[in-house]
Amino acid sequence: MTAVPSAHTPDPRAGGPARPGPAAHAALSATARATVTAGFWAERRRVNAEVSIPQGPERLAEAGNLENFRLAAARATEGFQGGYPFQDSDLHKWLEAAAWQLGDPGTDADSRDELAKHISEFAELLAGAQEDSGYLNTYYQVAKPEVPHFSELRWGHELYSAGHLIQAAVAHHRTTGRTELLDVAVRLADHIDESFGPEGSGRPHDSIDGHPEIETALVELARETGESRYTELAGYFVDRHGGALSHHTQQGHGRPGYFQDHLPVREATAVTGHAVRQLYLLAGAADVATETGEPELREAVERLWAEMVARQTYLTGGVGAHHSDEGFGHPYELPADRSYCETCAAIASVQFSWRLALLTGEARYSDLIERTLYNGVLCGVSLSGDRYLYDNPLHVRDGYADQEGETPRRVPWFRCACCPPNLMRLLSSLPHYLATASADGGELQVHQYATGTVAAPLAGGEAALRVETDYPRQGRIALTVTATGQDPWALALRVPHWSADTWSVTVNGAAPSADEVALADGWLRLTRAWAEGDTVLLDLDLAPRFTLADPRVDAVRGCAAIERGPLVYCVEGLDQPRLAPGEGLDDLVVDPTAGLGTVERPQLLGGVTAVTATARRRPRPDATRAAPWWPYRPATAGTPDPAGEPVTLTAVPYYAWANRENCAMRVWLPVGE
Amino acid sequence: MTAVPSAHTPDPRAGGPARPGPAAHAALSATARATVTAGFWAERRRVNAEVSIPQGPERLAEAGNLENFRLAAARATEGFQGGYPFQDSDLHKWLEAAAWQLGDPGTDADSRDELAKHISEFAELLAGAQEDSGYLNTYYQVAKPEVPHFSELRWGHELYSAGHLIQAAVAHHRTTGRTELLDVAVRLADHIDESFGPEGSGRPHDSIDGHPEIETALVELARETGESRYTELAGYFVDRHGGALSHHTQQGHGRPGYFQDHLPVREATAVTGHAVRQLYLLAGAADVATETGEPELREAVERLWAEMVARQTYLTGGVGAHHSDEGFGHPYELPADRSYCETCAAIASVQFSWRLALLTGEARYSDLIERTLYNGVLCGVSLSGDRYLYDNPLHVRDGYADQEGETPRRVPWFRCACCPPNLMRLLSSLPHYLATASADGGELQVHQYATGTVAAPLAGGEAALRVETDYPRQGRIALTVTATGQDPWALALRVPHWSADTWSVTVNGAAPSADEVALADGWLRLTRAWAEGDTVLLDLDLAPRFTLADPRVDAVRGCAAIERGPLVYCVEGLDQPRLAPGEGLDDLVVDPTAGLGTVERPQLLGGVTAVTATARRRPRPDATRAAPWWPYRPATAGTPDPAGEPVTLTAVPYYAWANRENCAMRVWLPVGE
Known part of the structure; x- marks a missing residue:
């Protein structure tokens, strides 16, 4: 078992779901902190914090997820609830959501206590269920004790569920410094590390999980613990795609492309197969490329993102056209009526895009994130926060909306409940997607616009801004410098592609001088020696x-x-x-x-x-x-x-x-x- | 057990897959006989007879279908091949194909011997496998002996498979007068009749099979044996749809609409769910309405056909847009790229349309049949007759045609092999869809055009025609009267909708007089006292x-x-x-x-x-x-x-x-x- 570095001093507001390590090859650092205090996203996040997340434990109890861990802890071998091998991951994702919410400075003390109590209780449940080896997956422990671990990798989701547990543990540790979840996650990760490796490495398994997720989780665990071998294992899993699983059928769910196992990631020319699988894999590959700087892998993830966006993405940012395999269609196959657009796939797209934003510093990734958040993701949860959509069509025909089973309906939970806790964790971690600082410390980027605060430790000292806006109802964003060092630095404001020719900006009420302002590839850069109280007004064009x-x-x-x-x-x-x-x-x-x-x-x-x-x-x-x-x-x-x-x-x-x-x-x- | 009427004297060329009984309420009778001797369909049928059908026994042996009957005959309870509960039906459909081919006067003696030998061998296999009760389904006999019969009706396909056996037996008896298959079918049908009926009838089961087929088969069995109780049982099954099965899930495969169990047939306003299930059910309902004359049921099948054609049918006549449930989409949901258009669904559409053609006498049903045969059905088999398509897209995008698993490929057989023998039975019975006589005996209808002969016993005596055409390569159809009674009768020629304004016709080289010719709703009627040697030239407009x-x-x-x-x-x-x-x-x-x-x-x-x-x-x-x-x-x-x-x-x-x-x-x- 790996000791968790005791010297870690978490800043509860710095570092979100993807935090490049100190030696990462990322253009941007995740050292900025942002808060959202009013406006559009504040209201959606309030509902998430007050309705969706608090309902989670009850839903998980009703669906049997909690009972499964109790059964595993009791070493029971019958009574498994729910039936899916990935059942555990619903709890893990809820834990991650709770952890990010706990790290939000806007969360009040009562909510904080409630979240901490649940996390503590569930962490104990997980620790109790975990086997001495570190293995933890209640489906195989309770429902299928006779099946050797890691022997049903195509559909077993053992590493997938482990990945979600690791992400939850990283979030909890990153926001609170506490280790009860991280201890479980490290033991599990070490067990996986001992179990998987190339043929000849002496480790018993050389294949991959049928559902990616472990890759991005392991890189994050490496970032959180400083143990680079987790990144190496993630890299192994990424590289092993392309013939790792045994495939008996050639169509639909069983085809290699469904699992992204038809080709090595570096050789793929288009996104394909099950959309969530594809995008979790690419998020992991982007994380590996970020840490290793490996140019071919970086080129591959950038290329596949561009292919996905140019040919396989809906106007809403949603992805995955097919109902039959929850998968990407062929290029330009984007039917409005049968757009599957799984909520989780839109969330996965945001996660993948964010990793590329950090890696490259390019604005278009956050442009797509904005579109996807406001449309393809947010449609997945009701305004009331207690009902969800799994698939998100762009067209419901006359006469079918009220026919049960014919059209998606918002429901309180799903039997396959991947989407609700996925929405919760994205919304609770949302402020982390708002701002970054460049790796060289000379620039503060604002990726998304919401009333609140933005701050980052720049090379010349702490820089901070107050942001006020009624965006997206209105197009004006007002930014006021609240802290700054002496040296000049650049404030980079993202100009969305739909306003690329119609924006305007003032600094302290006047047009900035030509040497102060530059627009390049979606970033509007204002460079000057800022002073406290300086105000920037950015106007975007909201004409329909x-x-x-x-x-x-x-x-x-x-x-x-x-x-x-x-x-x-x-x-x-x-x-x-x-x-x-x-x-x-x-x-x-x-x-x-x-x-x-x-x-x-x-x-x-x-x-x-x-x-x-x-x-x-x-x-x-x-x-x-x-x-x-x-x-x-x-x-x-x-x-x-x-x-x-x-x-x-x-x-x-x-x-x-x-x-x-x-x-x-x-x-x-x-x-x- | 019901004795087969011994007085039956089959005419090997009269009566195809749907032959209205003597008291039926059909506008048309299936007493006409047609042959196809040259041209487009003759070539496709030659390949069917010389390649497809002869390969059947080998394919069925390879796929294990024959072994399953041997196992059942040996009362074995393990070793079941193939895995599907509907596995038996592949053999039954092949038997039906062989029976119609045996009844074709163009089949040479050697082929005839070969077909008869196989039918005889397989009939013995079936008789050996049949239980004393009459029950016969090798999946439940061999693979699931512990499951009580008829207890898994949603997915068990026991009545579905029985229906195909009955259809094969009717075809064999109708074309040869032989009873070895019919004996098996009658014992099975009697067992089903004893087992199924309304609550309170004393019969143990009151539900329906998840896959219709038994309905049309039972009506045909009634027609062949004179036992009207089979039609009554078919009517019961038709009427029982609408809440008969227990439904646990509300979407996709499990939803009631998938099984057409969401509403009674009479109340349905649109075709829905699994396309083959829907159309086999409607074919059966049309058969019941034909025999009983029940106006509401007739109105329902006519209405549902019109809805299907106006809103849910592809240009090719193919139906069923969805991959995920092999089902109909919503009205006007007809994507070209993801057109599932299962070959079997197009065949089912032909069968449903033909029953309505017989019932109503309207030409549009055969108009759709023509379109469906030439396009949506025929695309399902290669020109070589030995490779098949299951789903039939109308669009394959650039760059994907050669990617395994991405686009349908013609293959020699399927694991789910419903389509190949279905194509075989349709093509071998095709001449039966060419001509009819009106129930009053005053008119001979030619529905489809092919070089060959057409004959029917009209009220005024036998009428016969020689047909010569290079249709659809050329638009001219030449018909020569080769036999006629003294009285006038009408020759009704179907004018396809695409030539409704651009046809021309001559009788003996001259325009017919105004009182001799009338075009109404797709039928061009030429009424006169015909003489042997009279020639009719119909020209249809084949301009692209x-x-x-x-x-x-x-x-x-x-x-x-x-x-x-x-x-x-x-x-x-x-x-x-x-x-x-x-x-x-x-x-x-x-x-x-x-x-x-x-x-x-x-x-x-x-x-x-x-x-x-x-x-x-x-x-x-x-x-x-x-x-x-x-x-x-x-x-x-x-x-x-x-x-x-x-x-x-x-x-x-x-x-x-x-x-x-x-x-x-x-x-x-x-x-x-």
Whole structure:
């Protein structure tokens, strides 16, 4: 067993879910601290802290997750609850969520006590369930005691669950300095380290887990403990992909590509297979590349990110088109109606992008993170914080919204409950994605905009800012310097791609001089000798806009979507007064030349800026037998219903859809016929 | 046990897979006989008879299906092969295929002997395996002897497999008069009849099989044996849908709609769930309605057919959009790239449509059958007759055709081998779908066009025609009266919907007089006192055409397809000389205003008429990091690549795709950007 370095002095606000080590090859450091005190994300995080996270223990108890650990502790071999081999990971992810929340300076004392009490109780449960060897997985301990450990790697999820436990332990140690979870995690990691290695290494297993996750967790554990051998083991797992598992079938769930085991990571040219598996693997690979600086691996993760974004990402930032294997489709295969877009896959995308942001310092990674957070992630939890979506379509057809089993519904928990605690841990760790400092200490980057504070130890001394904004309702972000050293430093503000040509900035009320300001690749850099009280006003362009897709995206050809700032909008049936409830949405044809309006709706969906558009509604097809029985027609026949009733559409942010009654919904609206 | 009526005198050429009984409420009778002696279908049927069907016994032996019956006969309880509970049905469907082929007057003596020998051998195998009770299902006899019969109805497929056995037995008896298979089937049907019935009937089971099939089989058995109680039991099963099975899960495979158990058939407003299950059920319901004349049930099957065709059918006639549950999508959810379009579902559609054709006499049912046969069904088997497709996409993207597991491949057999013998039985019974006589005996209908003969006993005496045509290569169909009674009768020729305004006809070289000819709802009726030697020339319009979809079909908005006559065309990468093999197909934009050409290619794909079109090819997107990283753009930005290289496309019939090297393929081609 490895001793946890006792000299570690945690700063409860520094270092989030990915903290490059002291020798890392990262452009940015995670030494900045940010708080979110008011506005959009403060409210979403309040609900997460007051509703979602507190409900976790009860949900986990109901689903049997806690009982499984009690059974394992009692060395029972029957009674396993839930049935999935990855059942343990739900608790682990909840623990990670609780740990980040505990580290948030905005968490009040009562909540803090409650969180600490649960973590302590669950840590004891885990320690009790852990075998003397360090092994810990209640499915194999209780439900399948006859199966040798690590012998069902394709579907067993033993390393996957271990990875989530390690991440929880790192979060707990990083935010509190406490070691009760970390002790369990280190024992488990050491057991894995003794068990896995290349053929000839004397370790009994040379394969990989069918579900990546251990890779990123091991690198984080190395960062937290200083034990570089965990990074080496992570690197081994990353490199071992490409023929490690035995594959008996060639299609669907069983195909090698599903597991990203068809090719070595370095040779892959496109993301493929199960989306969460793919992105957890790439997050881990990015972590390894960050620590080792290995150029080929870095090139591979950058290339695969670019491929994913250019060809396999939905407008919402969601990824994974297929229901059948929860997987990526082929390039440009992005159907709106059958967009699987698992909530966990969007979260995984954020995690992968963040690691690349740290590694490269490039703004586009945080651009995608912003889009994904506001749309593809946030849609996964109800505004009330107690109901979740697993898959997130961009289109629900007329007449199907209220049919059970036909359309995703927000529910309190899932039998396969990966998404809810994943949302909780992302939201509780969200401030860590807001700001960084460059590795050389000369620049402070603000990646995301929220009212609160940002601070970082720069080379010339501590720099701190107060941030005030009503973003994304309004486009103005006000930043006030509250601490600074003497030397000049750069304040880098991310300008989102949709405002790249329409931003404006002032420093202390005046345009900055040409030598003070530069925009390059999404970073607006203001370099000067800052003084306390200096104010920066950044204005981003929140005019609503119509957006078109690459013409290769077959599924939405001839359609436009409505966006405003970082928000993707959707049209829900019940907001359209001239339509029967839940009907007629698929007959709307929007006119992008007529422009868009905005309406403030403070009472609607927690307060939104609605967007209005001009459209017409095609006559509904006659379902009777007198209508043409065949829905295809010669091109010479022209449009069957060129006219149609004029309609003013009201669109609301996509993240808020399905929070009222079930109804039809569209993100992409036809513009032609 | 029911005695088989000994007085039955089979006419080996009359009565195909659905033969309405003497008291049926059908508009048409299946007393007509047709032969196919040359041309398109003769060649496809030759390959079926000489390659596909003869390979069946070997494939069934390799897959273990035959061994399972031997094991069951030996009362063994281990060693079950294949693993699926519906394993037996592959043999049953092959037996049905062999029986129809045996009944084809074009089958030579050697083939006949070979088929009869196999049928006899397999009938003995089945009889040996059958339990004293009449029960027969090797999965439950050998693999699951501990499970009580009919206790796993949701997934057990016991009645499904029984249905296929009954259909095989009916086919064998109908074509040969022999009873060895029918004896087994009747014992099994009687056992089912004793076992299933309404609560309170004293029969132990009141539920349904999770996979319909028994319904249509029982009606056919009633027709063949005269035992109306089989039709009553079929009616019970049809009516029992809507809450019969216990459903624990609400999504995907487990949801009630998957099994069409969410609603009674009479109340359903749209086809839903697993496509083959839905269509076998509706075929059975149509059979019941045909025999009973029950108006509500008839109305339901007509309504559901119309709904399916108007909103849930692909251009190819294929049905079932979803991979995840092999099911129907929602109305207008018809993606080209993820069209599951299971071969069996297209076959089931033909079977359902044919029953409605017989019931109503309406031409549109055979219009859809023609489209489905030439496209959605025929694509399921290679031109060589020895390789099959299970799912049939209408789009294979650039770069994925040669990636194992990413795109369907033609293979010699499947582990789940439902489709190959299903294709065999449809092709061997195909002549039965060509002609009918009206129930009143006053009209002979020709539904499909093929060189051969058509004959039917009309009220005024036997009527017979010789048919000569090179359809669908050419549009002329020549029909010569070879037998006729004295009284006038109507010759009804189906005019496909794509030629509804462009057909022409002559009788004995002259335009028929106005009182002799009438076109109504797809039937061109020529009524006169026919004489032997009278000739009718029908010309259909085979000019190639661009086809558009209903604007509600989101997936192909802004696209056109190429069709010619009943054939849907596709563009395969390897026919496009200016493109790199398998690349660049997704960047083609077709110009529908430039017209289409045809090129006879007798050496290509067994002889096809290729169609040429004018297109341009968009510049390929730059995958490097210098290209825009985000594939969505403001509507104000215009088309990213308005120009492009001019290309002449060559399209080939869709049924023939994937018969050469693997390459990209598209049916729907963008017309705009």
